[in-house]
Amino acid sequence: MGISSTNISIINNFLSNFKELFSKKQFLVFVLAVYSLLMEYKRNCLSSMASNTSLDYQAFQYFFSESRWNLDELNNKRVRVIENQRTTKSTDDGVLVIDDTSCPKPYAKNTEGAKYQHCPSLNREEVCNAAVVSAFSSKSKYFPINLKSYLPESEFPRGKKDYRFKNKLTLAKELVCDAISKNINFSYVRVDSWYASVDFIESMDAKDLKLVAEVKPNRLINFYHPIKRRHCFIKQDELVKLIGSFYSHKLKPVCVRHPNGYRRDFLCCSFKSELKDCSVKVKVAVVFGRFSDEDSKSIHVLITNGLNAYASAIVSKYSLRWSIERVFKELKDVFCFDQYQVRHKKQTERYWMLCFIVWSLVYWIKQNGYLNKTLSGKLESFNDYKKALGSLLFLGSGISISKNRDSVCNLYGLKSHRMKKALGLAA
Structure with missing residues (x-):
């Protein structure tokens, strides 16, 4: 029937x-x-x-x-519906999370944007459609805000030089501006190490936005070297060894609690510093511990341009990024976000937005206990x-x-x- x-x-x-x-x-x-x-x-x-x-x-x-x-009008209305209720709206204690997701399409030949590229869902190279997504996350609420399709350079006649081509960092910056225009409340912008480029860090700081991010292993951090007896730029692995050997007394316990009673315990060493070739002063937090059972890393090096932030606040804000993974999982496993057979970008984005609408319907019902x-x-x-x-x-x-x-x-x-x-x- x-x-x-x-x-x-x-x-x-x-x-x-x-x-x-x-x-x-x-x-x-x-x-x-x-x-x-x-x-x-x-x-x-x-x-x-x-x-x-x-x-x-x-x-x-x-x-x-x-x-x-109009796709944008539909999404703007969806966000306004969420923002109009106390039980669903964004709050100042939350963060704006930016991350990318993908929909594997291994057999796609004529699907616009489906190219052999890094596939975040599979953590390897695969033919897929990719999108950069913004989401709000706090300890009690989380919801997707917007998404922008990523079209690889091979989709454009002049490649990266084509005026229509936008890399993921550009899309991420546009999504931050989009969230501000939608009056989303948040205290920090949260990104992973791939988005924590010098350009992105300086862009957020220029907008007077607080940023918390993990940095790549090859990023050079200014630190006092106890053997050389001077400040110098060193890699993460050397930084971790120096802290373990000479500064273990500065490790402080940090506990992150979740509303469901779940907790994670960490040891953290934080200090003010700077990154190589970056004009923005940062506070670095070296965190020993895993943020989830699925976390493959036992040590994380986090940064923020909020120089007065406590280590506990840095770790707590960073931990909120896992909500966007939850959004991706619910969209794909429950609402078939990655199951579509359309060829053009316009159709794909419309289908994705319908999935956002249905997710938001359930979120609205769930949060209000209807x-x-x-x-x-x-x-x-x-x-x-x-x-x-x-x-x-x-x-x-x-x-x-x-x-x-x-x-x-x-x-x-x-x-x-x-x-x-x-x-x-x-x-």
């Missing part, structure tokens, strides 16, 4: 926020597209989505490719909420069918009076 427009107020109240952005026909397809992404799939594509609704494939294809609606008194079962994960909402949609569609017998018979081409009677659709 295909899902049709149904009166599930908890879903429709959220989706009604976007009604002004579409024509009447467009909004119907938009609603059904959201409904379809709440269904279960072994492998998703537009035809699978259409088969779960009362619309045909052509309607979905047109909506994602040719239909005139299903706590509706269902008897305990809902915890995003997948639990997705399954619950999918069940409500099936129930609502069934009730809708029982009230609209003639339209259902016309939809499925039922002519036999005997069959109509057997299905309870006879007058």
Whole structure:
């Protein structure tokens, strides 16, 4: 049975926020597209989505490719809906996280942007679509803000010299400006070592934004060398050895606690310093310990341009970056973010934004506890909420069918009076 427009107020109240952005026909397809992404799939594509609704494939294809609606306006409205409620909005104690994600497409030949490049999801080279994503993260809230597709230089006639080409660092800086324009509240910009370039650090400092980042192993840090008896620029591995041999007494315990009771303990040595060829003064925190069970590194060297920040604050703000990994996992594992069969960048970005909308719907319901008194079962994960909402949609569609017998018979081409009677659709 295909899902049709149904009166599930908890879903429709959220989706009604976007009604002004579409024509009447467009909004119907938009609603059904959201409904379809709440269904279960072994492998998703537009035809699978259409088969779960009362619309045909052509309607979905047109909506994602040719239909005139503005992607930025849709996302801006989504963020405003999140920011308009205390339970979901960003707060000053959170951070703005910038990171990239990818959707592996090993067999793609004609998909725009799908090239052999570094694939963050697999941590190796692979044919994939890539995007740089911004997200808000605090101890109690997290949500995606925006994304920008990354097109490799091979997509442009003049390569890196093409005026349309933008590298990931440029996209990251644009996403920071975008978050500011959306009035997102945050105390720090959080990036990993790949984005912590001199250009990015100086750009954030010029905007009076606090930055916390990990630095690459080959980055040279100014430190007093006890053997040479002078300050000099040294690599991380030598810095760690010197701290262990000569400055172990300066290691301070730092504990990071999470709302669910989970905690991590670290040893940390912090000091004011500077990076080679960087004009911005920084505070360095050498952190001994793993930030998660999946963390492959037991030692992290962090920096911030907040020179008065305590080591505990630096470690705590850095640890909030893992929320964006959680967003990526939920988008891909629960809402089929990486499962699409479209060729053009415009279609891909529209599909990704629909996944953002559905994720935000579940986040909005989850944070406000809207299903706590509706269902008897305990809902915890995003997948639990997705399954619950999918069940409500099936129930609502069934009730809708029982009230609209003639339209259902016309939809499925039922002519036999005997069959109509057997299905309870006879007058």
